[in-house]
Amino acid sequence: MINRRTVMLAAALVASIPILATSVSAQDKSIVVSSTTSTQDSGLFGYLLPLFKEKTGIDVKVVAQGTGQALDTGRRGDADVVFVHAKSAEEKFLAEGEGVRRFPVMYNDFVLIGPKSDPAGINGMKDVAKAFQMIKEKQAPFISRGDRSGTHIAELAIWNKDAGIDIERDKGAWYKSIGQGMGAALNTAAASDAYVLSDRGTWLSFKNKGDQQILVEGDKRLFNQYGVMLVNPAKHQNVKKDLGQQFIDWLISPEGQKAIANYKINGEQLFYPNADDKSA
Amino acid sequence: MHGPASDLPLMFVDASIVTREVTMLDRITLTVKPGSPTILIGPNGSGKTTLLRAAMGLVHLSKGRIRWGDRDGDTPPKNAIMFQRPTMLRRSAVANVRYALAAANIPRAQRHERAAELLALVGLHDIGSRPARRLSGGEQQRLALARALARDPTVLFLDEPTASLDPYSTKAIEDIVRAVSARGVKVIMSTHDIGQAKRLAGDVVLLHRGRLIESTPAAEFFATPRTEEARKFMAGELLV
Amino acid sequence: MSALQLVLTGDPGLFAIVRLSLLVSLSAVLFAALFGVPLGAFLALTRFPGREALIVIMNALMGLPPVVAGLAIFLLLSRSGPLGSWGILFTPQAMVIVQALLVAPIIAALSRQTIEDLWVEYRDELAAMDVGPAQRVATLIWDARFSLVTALLAGFGRAAAEVGAIIIVGGNIEGFTRTMTTAIALETSKGDLPLAVGLGLVLILIVVVINALAWGMRRAGERYAG
Numbered sequence: 001m002i003n004r005r006t007v008m009l010a011a012a013l014v015a016s017i018p019i020l021a022t023s024v025s026a027q028d029k030s031i032v033v034s035s036t037t038s039t040q041d042s043g044l045f046g047y048l049l050p051l052f053k054e055k056t057g058i059d060v061k062v063v064a065q066g067t068g069q070a071l072d073t074g075r076r077g078d079a080d081v082v083f084v085h086a087k088s089a090e091e092k093f094l095a096e097g098e099g100v101r102r103f104p105v106m107y108n109d110f111v112l113i114g115p116k117s118d119p120a121g122i123n124g125m126k127d128v129a130k131a132f133q134m135i136k137e138k139q140a141p142f143i144s145r146g147d148r149s150g151t152h153i154a155e156l157a158i159w160n161k162d163a164g165i166d167i168e169r170d171k172g173a174w175y176k177s178i179g180q181g182m183g184a185a186l187n188t189a190a191a192s193d194a195y196v197l198s199d200r201g202t203w204l205s206f207k208n209k210g211d212q213q214i215l216v217e218g219d220k221r222l223f224n225q226y227g228v229m230l231v232n233p234a235k236h237q238n239v240k241k242d243l244g245q246q247f248i249d250w251l252i253s254p255e256g257q258k259a260i261a262n263y264k265i266n267g268e269q270l271f272y273p274n275a276d277d278k279s280a
Numbered sequence: 281m282h283g284p285a286s287d288l289p290l291m292f293v294d295a296s297i298v299t300r301e302v303t304m305l306d307r308i309t310l311t312v313k314p315g316s317p318t319i320l321i322g323p324n325g326s327g328k329t330t331l332l333r334a335a336m337g338l339v340h341l342s343k344g345r346i347r348w349g350d351r352d353g354d355t356p357p358k359n360a361i362m363f364q365r366p367t368m369l370r371r372s373a374v375a376n377v378r379y380a381l382a383a384a385n386i387p388r389a390q391r392h393e394r395a396a397e398l399l400a401l402v403g404l405h406d407i408g409s410r411p412a413r414r415l416s417g418g419e420q421q422r423l424a425l426a427r428a429l430a431r432d433p434t435v436l437f438l439d440e441p442t443a444s445l446d447p448y449s450t451k452a453i454e455d456i457v458r459a460v461s462a463r464g465v466k467v468i469m470s471t472h473d474i475g476q477a478k479r480l481a482g483d484v485v486l487l488h489r490g491r492l493i494e495s496t497p498a499a500e501f502f503a504t505p506r507t508e509e510a511r512k513f514m515a516g517e518l519l520v
Numbered sequence: 521m522s523a524l525q526l527v528l529t530g531d532p533g534l535f536a537i538v539r540l541s542l543l544v545s546l547s548a549v550l551f552a553a554l555f556g557v558p559l560g561a562f563l564a565l566t567r568f569p570g571r572e573a574l575i576v577i578m579n580a581l582m583g584l585p586p587v588v589a590g591l592a593i594f595l596l597l598s599r600s601g602p603l604g605s606w607g608i609l610f611t612p613q614a615m616v617i618v619q620a621l622l623v624a625p626i627i628a629a630l631s632r633q634t635i636e637d638l639w640v641e642y643r644d645e646l647a648a649m650d651v652g653p654a655q656r657v658a659t660l661i662w663d664a665r666f667s668l669v670t671a672l673l674a675g676f677g678r679a680a681a682e683v684g685a686i687i688i689v690g691g692n693i694e695g696f697t698r699t700m701t702t703a704i705a706l707e708t709s710k711g712d713l714p715l716a717v718g719l720g721l722v723l724i725l726i727v728v729v730i731n732a733l734a735w736g737m738r739r740a741g742e743r744y745a746g
Contacts, residue, residue, distance in 0.1 A: 032610055032691075041710050046694070063610055063691035077599035078609050183709025190711075208711030238599055238607065338647055360648065367645045370663040379659075383649040427649070 030059035031243045034071075034079035036150055037181035039226070040064035042201035042270055047263045052250055058243050066181065068148025074098055074229070077236030080244040083251075085150035085199075085226040099229035104280035105251050106260050106271040107225045108200050110154055112216035113186070114140075115193040128219040129162035136165060139174040141194035143185050146177030154224065155197045162221055186212075199224055201270035225280050226271070228252075251275070286349040287357045287434040288314040288466060290335065294344035297330060297490075304330045306490040307344070316482025317457065317467035319498075321474070323519045326487040328470035329364070332437045335468070336361045360433035364440040366424030373415060373423050374399060374408035380430035398426040402456055418449025425456055429465075436460065438469040442476065454480060474514065478502060486510050488519055523718020533695075534719075538726065541699040544612055544686070545679035548619035549627075549672055556624045556675075557668060560631025561657050564639055575632065581625035586618075590685030593618040597689065610691040615699075618685045623675035630671035638664045666738050673734055680727050700726075 039045055040062060049060045063073065067084040071093050074082040082099065084090060093099050112131055114122065120140040122131040135142055145152035159167035167175070178188055182202040189196035190210040198206075203214070216222075228248050233239040250256045257273035264270065274280050290312040297305040305327050312318050320328045333339045335346060336359060348357040369376050377395040386394060399405045402422040407415070412423060421441055428436060438457070442450040457480060461467045471477055477484060481498035486509065493509045494501065505511045513519055526534040563575060595601050597609040597617075608614050638660050646656050661668065683701035690697035692706060700723040707716040 037709070040706075059696075061610065061691070061693040061696055063693060076601075077604070181709055183706075183711060186711060187709065206711040208713055236599060238604075336648060338644065356650070363644055363648070367641050369642070369645075369659070380649050383651045383655070427645075431649070 029057055029243065030061055031080040031240050031247060032061045032063060032078065033081045033083055033247065034063045034065060034069075034073040035083040036067050036070060036085060037064050037183065038085070038151065038199045038202045039083065041181065041183045042199075042205045043265070044201060044260070044263055044271060048256075048259055051259050052247065052256075055250070055255075056246055058246060060247060064181075066145065066147040066149030067153065071098075074231045077231065077238060079231055080240045081228060081230055081247055083226065083228045085224055086153045087225055087227060089148075089150075089153060090227050090229065093229065098232055098235065100232055102227045102229050103248060103252050103275060104277055105226045105228050105275055106257075106273045107223060107280065108271045109217065110151065110197055110222040110224050111200050111203055111214045112195065112222075113189060113198050113203060113212050114195040114215040116211045116213060117193065118215060120195065123215045125216050126219060128158055128216050128221055129164075131216045132158055132163045133165065135195055136163075136170070136174075139172060141192055142175050143189045143192075143194045143196040144175060144177040145182065145185050145197075146179045147181070149181070150224070151182060151197060151199055154222075158197075158221060204265045204268055204270055225274075227280075286351055287359070288312070288349050290349070290435060290466075290468075291347040292331075292335075292344070293347065295334065295341050295346060296343040297334065297339065298342045303490050305334065305341075308490075308492050310485065310492055310495055312466070312468060312483075314466050317461050317469055317480050318483045318485060319477045319481040320468070320470040320485045320487060321472065321477050321513070322487035322493075323513070324472070325489075326519075327490040328487055329439050330490075331487065332361060332439050332468065332470060335359070335435075336437060357435065358431065358433050359435045359437065360428035360431040361437040362421075362424045362428045362439065362441055364443055366420060366427075368412035368415070368420055368423065370413060371411070372409050373404055373412045373419075376412045376423055377426050377430055380427040384431045386430070394430065398429055401429065401459070402426045403452060416449075418445050418452065421445060421449065421453060422456070425453065429460065433465060435466045435468060438467065440470050440472065443472065450476075486513065488513075523715055523722055526718075527722060534722075536695065537698055537700055537703050538722070540612065540697070541680065541701070541723070542726070544615045544619060544699060545676055547616045548623055548679045549676045551616065551620040552624040552627050552675055553672055555620075556627030557631045557661060558657075559624075560628045560633075561635050561661055563628075563632045564636035564660075565653075565657065575629075578625050578632075579629050582629055584622060584625065586622055586682050586685040587688065589618050589621050590688035593621065593685070593689050609689060610693060610697060612690070612697055614689040615686040615697060618689050619679045619682060622682060622685060623679050626678060627671050627675045630674060631668060634664050634667040634671065635660050638667075666741060669734055669738060673731060676730065677727065680723070 035045070045062050049062070053059060063079065065073065067086045067089055070082055070084050071089055073079045074093065075098050083105070090102050094102055112122070112128060120135045120138045122134050125131045144155060156167065159165045176194070178185060182198055183206065185196050186198060186203070186206050187208055188194070190208055190212050228251055230241060230244045230248060231239050233241040252275035257275055260271050260273045261269060292308045292310040295305055295308045296303070308331065320331065322328055330339065334341060351357060369379055374395050377398050378391050381391045381394055396405065399408050402425050404419060404422055404426065407419070412420065415423060442453050445453065454476065457467055457469065469480065478498070483495065484498050484501040485495045486493040488509050494505070494507050496506065501510065502514070505514055509519055563571065593614060594609065596603050597606065597614050598604055599609070642660065646659065651659065681701065683705055686699060687702050687705065690702065692698050692702040698706070700719060704716045704719045704723070707719065
């Protein structure tokens with residue numbers, strides 16, 4: 001009986017070794033990047049990160065959350081680099097002293113997705129604000145990310161600033177705020193024949209389109225800029241500033257920018273590099 | 281297998297166990313001397329089981345005391361008990377006996393041999409490796425006896441050991457009890473079987489409603505019971 | 521690529537995910553058992569004021585919402601939290617910790633019940649054999665081992681099925697903290713529902729296999745010990 005107990009104890013210790021081992025080896029040369037669900041769900045990181053690792057040997061661990069949550073992760077010091085797409089929120093982050101410097105990296109655009117049946121009749125419209133107004137008028141079902149993500153912030157800007165609708169006050173049962181990522185929002189919209197604002201990258205790589213399609217695109221207000229920042233090491237000692245800066249430098253380097261441009265789905269480019277555009 | 285003489289005589293001095301609902305033992309004063317078996321008899325609920333459990337220290341007295349020979353209470357007496365329905369540990373028969381030996385602080389090196397001896401004594405030596413819970417009722421009772429004897433007791437308590445057994449198993453148990461008693465272990469056993477009492481008893485103790493009615497050598501008790509209760513009990517009448 | 525294809529071609533990505541899932545859940549059950557079984561035994565065998573309240577709380581914790589546990593551990597392990605210096609947020613260790621937290625009440629509650637039932641059976645005999653308190657606990661745990669294994673399996677079931685807590689404290693990082701359940705969540709949100717369903721079936725299959733192994737062990741053991 002003692003022998004069996006000893007064996008069980010030994011098995012327990014043995015079982016815990018791999019868990020410990022994983023940690024030791026993986027923390028050698030790695031950084032944590034908090035980013036958005038659009039960069040993950042579109043497959044961009046799956047494409048870029050192996051290239052970066054091959055060049056520098058640095059393991060990039062991406063925690064994909066909405067922009068708001070990603071910036072909060074940076075504020076807590078739980079990430080080394082933040083890579084999001086809401087310029088106003090990013091500048092607030094910098095103003096608080098949480099980030100070192102913002103670099104524009106790439107852009108794509110948002111697209112207004114909806115069912116083929118198009119109950120609000122907005123297909124082909126060039127003015128997204130008017131399209132939103134028609135959706136509200138017809139009380140057509142609309143899915144909102146509701147999670148302080150870059151997409152959500154952009155959606156709210158269109159309602160409140162461009163369409164002149166105080167959406168918080170005037171929303172009805174047709175407006176469903178789900179508090180989840182882009183993929184979940186697209187799934188919900190597809191399942192309930194609803195309209196939803198999405199970034200093009202996630203939409204192109206989304207595999208459950210059903211009979212949803214792009215109904216409105218090309219409006220200047222649908223421009224979606226991505227920026228990257230190093231979390232301020234002065235505020236959080238644990239930030240790996242050298243490795244993090246290497247990642248940022250690579251993203252905005254000609255090599256990184258070319259890689260971003262090369263990422264395509266079915267021959268269509270998802271993200272457009274613009275690190276050289278200082279006003280972005 | 282002789283224990284130190286100072287465990288006996290076992291004396292109950294004005295021992296009582298009283299609960300809110302019922303008096304289980306009522307001022308029992310009794311001296312049990314070494315020698316041939318002492319058999320407790322009496323109707324159900326008379327306190328036989330309670331008396332045995334109190335002697336083993338499994339239940340505490342409300343009043344009175346129990347004295348073991350000239351022990352001062354610091355060193356525990358060498359006693360053992362076999363319950364009416366013994367519980368088998370979930371392991372093999374021989375492992376049950378080895379467990380009892382270990383609990384009695386027998387050194388590990390000796391346990392294997394001692395266990396084999398004990399199993400042979402109770403006639404279970406050829407099924408030692410069988411799971412104890414799969415043994416028949418009679419076999420389990422014998423195994424419980426082996427476990428109790430593993431403690432090398434001076435006094436062996438048995439609580440209606442053959443109440444649920446067939447005659448064959450009953451005889452097997454009685455034979456072992458006789459053998460053990462012959463080796464010098466004091467046996468204190470309860471039974472509701474008058475025949476068994478007649479077969480085994482050196483002394484008879486009659487209990488009724490928690491009270492001690494008679495404590496008499498066997499021959500005398502069965503020939504000429506002194507008390508009215510004893511006479512009624514022997515005649516097969518219900519004692520209420 | 522369908523899940524079946526991934527399985528048949530021995531896709532290393534799938535293998536890594538399965539391996540991590542098992543490692544995290546089994547480790548969590550192990551640590552939960554190291555804490556929960558002795559706690560269950562302690563509650564089964566002792567009596568003290570407040571014992572009943574403790575048992576009620578423990579039983580209630582069996583229903584602790586995983587997201588709540590995930591959030592609590594997240595706040596603890598965040599760099600700006602009290603245990604931030606450990607630096608284990610977004611690592612498998614954090615996932616093991618939060619799952620152990622979720623599983624421990626189940627194991628403790630079931631252990632307590634099992635051991636208490638067995639204690640009622642064994643009490644007289646162990647007292648009669650003069651078995652000391654430490655040995656009593658060891659004997660009860662050993663003799664109840666098959667029922668305790670069932671308690672461990674219940675814990676494992678909860679751990680293997682869990683996704684809310686480990687996504688919060690693990691971050692679902694590809695190749696590092698992505699398990700079967702978090703991968704299913706991810707593929708669902710990428711709209712690849714067939715793959716998500718396929719992965720789900722693989723996960724169920726694995727859990728069934730583990731239960732079958734445990735059942736086989738139990739039968740073999742029972743044949744020996746009854």
